[in-house]
Amino acid sequence: MARPEEATESRENAEFRRQVRAWIQANQPAHPGFKLPQTFLEVESERQFDFLREWQRKVYDAGYLGLDWPAEYGGHSDPHKRQRIVSQELNRAGAPFLVNVIGLQWAGPTILAYGSEEQKRKYLKNILSCEDVWCQGFSEPGAGSDLAGLQASATREGEGWVVTGHKVWTTLAHFAKWMILLARTDPTAHKYAGISYFLFPMDAPGVTVQPLVKMTGEGGFNQVIFDRAPMPADALLGQLGQGWQIAMTTLTFERGAAEGTGGGSATSTAESVRAVAALAKRMRRDGSPAAADPVIRDRLAQLWIEEEALRLTAQRARVAGLNMDDRPLATRLMNKLVFSELGQRLTELACEVLGPDAVLWLGDPSAPDKAEWPRAYLNSFGVTIGGGTSEVQRNIIGERVLGLPKTK
């Protein structure tokens, strides 16, 4: 049956969607029997990683990744912008997420925008096929929200560079072959002008990856320490000192504010109000289904309204004329803020729906849905903090969209 996006979809695209759906149905892997991560923020073990990598490779081999990317770099040069259809169908089917999230969605499109011909040929196809997994070296212990305050340095040595510094919250660093790295190349320049953007090989000597434990008790992100780690001359992306500008492009992709990614999504669970509503029917509260409780119903309805509003906003953002106050950036820049806070309130409501059983944690045989909801609630803070905190997002929107005075 037709879905929202499909109402006016061309016959050609509708046929393509049917193909994708059929392929996923036939090829989606069975659950492997061990705990699978909910998001790319918590890939801990080799077997989890191998399982997810195998799945991405299969999707790529089927021709369903990099549809918008040029064929000469492993993509498909598809003029129809069909990647969205594939990503939608993967998510809808509840398929495992595509593990190379940073490569597909952030590094890849950035390289496509700023890379040399050699760099595009060297990296892009391997991102799509999951041959190479990527991580992101932006945040530092002393420079999180104030990203431009970063201190890691890259200095010239011979033909190449030597990196010294400390990055943190580095998701997937323990599996990554490459890192998109921001480093200071000119300590005397203005803080935004002295930064350069590198494609750094994680197997270089002098690199130490130390796992960090998240508040869920799970691993998946790390700190990375560089002790005079070398990288070759061609590691530089774009121009020397252009790093801040390029980083803004990456962040635009990271915050879901631009199209043109390699595909996939960062989670396998399509957390939605419907899922929580279904949960509320199964759980009991004061002797009746929780779904019968008027307060629970009211809160579910409120979140449903916001979820649908966010979906329609994304749809409206693609129609220039419907940004009725001539602030087209608004509908793009608010996505990360609204999406992440909505996800947090939704998973929190799910925990309230669970009632006392919300306290049962991973591993308890009585935990409803294997403690997926309390885990998702704790994990939701990764999204309201990562990629620029909600507070920073509000500053960005206030200043760039509404022209309010800058907080510096």
Add this chain to the structure above:
Amino acid sequence: MTLRLEVPTDFGFTEEHALLRAEARRFLAERLPIAELRRQVDAGVRLDRGLWKEIAGLGWVGLVLPERFGGAGLGWLHLGILMEEMGRRLVPGPFLGSLLAGIAIERGAGDAQRERWLPAIASGETIASLALVEPGGAFEGAAITASADPADGGFVLRGRKTHVVGGADAGIVVAAFREPSGRISLFAVDLPAPGVAIEDEVSIDPTRPTARIAFDGVRVGAGARLDGDGSRALAETLTRGSAALAAEQVGGAEAVLQLTRQYAIDRKQFDRPIGFFQAVKHPIVDMMCGIELARSLACGAAAGLDADTPAAPVHARMAKALASDVYAQAVRKGVQLHGGYGFTWDCDVHLYFRRALWSRPMLGDAIHHRKGLASALGGEA
């Protein structure tokens, strides 16, 4: 069964929509600067006939009514755009009443009845209104107590209706009555009529004069009863009215956002514009995000109505619920962030505050619509 919320992927936005928006914005900026609105409020003007004529002359009253009945035959997205612009300027007068009455007749009447009433409504020659709410707040199905009893080949109408927009100036009023069989029917009553008593209300929003109407044994002919299914026509009118009023609420909230934004830039404290401080900046951003979300739902509802999709009533409920909350939050924050000035009569925000409080309960507030949505959500998972 899963409810599918389809809207056309392109929202059907055209150059024509943009032209309507530009025209409405220009006309209202010239004709209704805030000083003129304040003049009317201070003078207690109930109906500015000149303005009403101009608005009717632009074809706005009959914007969505079919051309064969004197309307402009345009779509719901057109109306949403127009309502947003009107909401920004707090257009005073009986517009909403005529709009809703026109919609109710168009949805609920037969062609002969449409021909009888719609052209005069569309042209603005006759001011019309929809008498929806009964004392106690009821306006839907089972709660309607006003009665229509058959007599002499016609009906006798009894009951009370409140908050009737433009009621004191109306030449036609449309209202729901219950027949002895229990069936709900819509009746269009030409005014004045013996037995109809109309009284001005003192309302929090002086820009939208309302009246209470008592039907005390009013005799009408059989032709006053709209031919269609009254319950259905009422539901369809509520859906369309909710989408339209939500768009107006979005426009009002947008105006408050602009006033508050400008004040945060102009007003200095502690040697800086107050918009520098995150405690001021962040609520303004939240205001904007809420407005954009509500606007998306209003657009989605309108696009759904244009394409006649089953999702339209759901989106209309969502739009009215969110827009009601967003407008209320915008005026609350708007007054607060204007500080001491915000608490004065001179600060324009209170004019919007009044409209926000008026429009929140009308056609259903957020709690009302969330209740309906919860049932829709509950029935499908």
